[in-house]
Amino acid sequence: MKFLSFSILLMILHFTTYSQTIDTAGYIRGEMHSSDDSLVGYFKFDHTFGQNGQSVWYKKDLQTTKTKRFQTYKYDYFTSDSLYMELFEVMPYGFGEIRVMVPRVINGPIQLFYFPHSTPFAIIQPKNEPYLIKTANWKKRVSYRKFKRDMREVLGESSLVYKQIEQETLKYDDIPMIVRLANMNADESTIQDYIAHKKSAATSTN
Known part of the structure; x- marks a missing residue:
């Protein structure tokens, strides 16, 4: 029974986390981090992806009408009170890979990230491969x-x-x-x- 309960909980967590991260119509309070910069405020992530990756809109506070738009690949990871996302190469494009922020659903020595999108540019869609794993020595889609x-x-x-x-x-x-x-x-x-x-x-x- 404990395994059934965990499996159901994990499925709920997958879709709730993904909904909060990608499909939300509102802004999420959090921080974007890179090796030499950090940005604190409110962020709204685009759910569509182009060759430059994923767009995000930023406001320093919700009252301001001024917004800033940039690509998520400029940062390494995003944190909030209940959400952690990290930059991954998720799909091939030209001679490189499209990089987007992917939600983490399991933390630990082996971290599991969940990204249910397939490759939008492929004529024949490959098998859906939503799981990405990060360890001390390994970081990519399974x-x-x-x-x-x-x-x-x-x-x-x-x-x-x-x-x-x-x-x-x-x-x-x-x-x-x-x-x-x-x-x-x-x-x-x-x-x-x-x-x-x-x-x-x-x-x-x-």
Whole structure:
């Protein structure tokens, strides 16, 4: 039951966080940070992306009518009371990558970020790959086709969680729980409890 509750909570968190960050019609109070600059005030993030990335509108306070518009790639991360976003390369464009602010949904030694957009410039849309991971040595989108390879680099071959990925009992759609289990250094019993619950839930929905 604890796994079901966590899964539902995580799904709610995904969409609530994304709604607050990208689709809001209002401004969010927070701070934008880069290595040599910071900006405090109210920010409104665009939900459309061009070759220069993502636009954001800034006001020093809500009473002023004066706004400033700039691209989010000028900063490294955004913080507010309940929200953290970080700059990621999310989609190819020309000879480079489009960079936008992506919401973090799980914090810890392995941080999980959630970006549900596909590539708008592709004629044939690839498989949706909404999960991006950051560790001390790794920061990028998790590939659906190279899922095992990516998770081996993130978790290490000796990880108990990775062994279940190798056996295909944990798959791409399980990434939120994979990150959660890895961050808590889950033992074999806890991992098997989750897998048993997952199989039971799948059977009940068929």
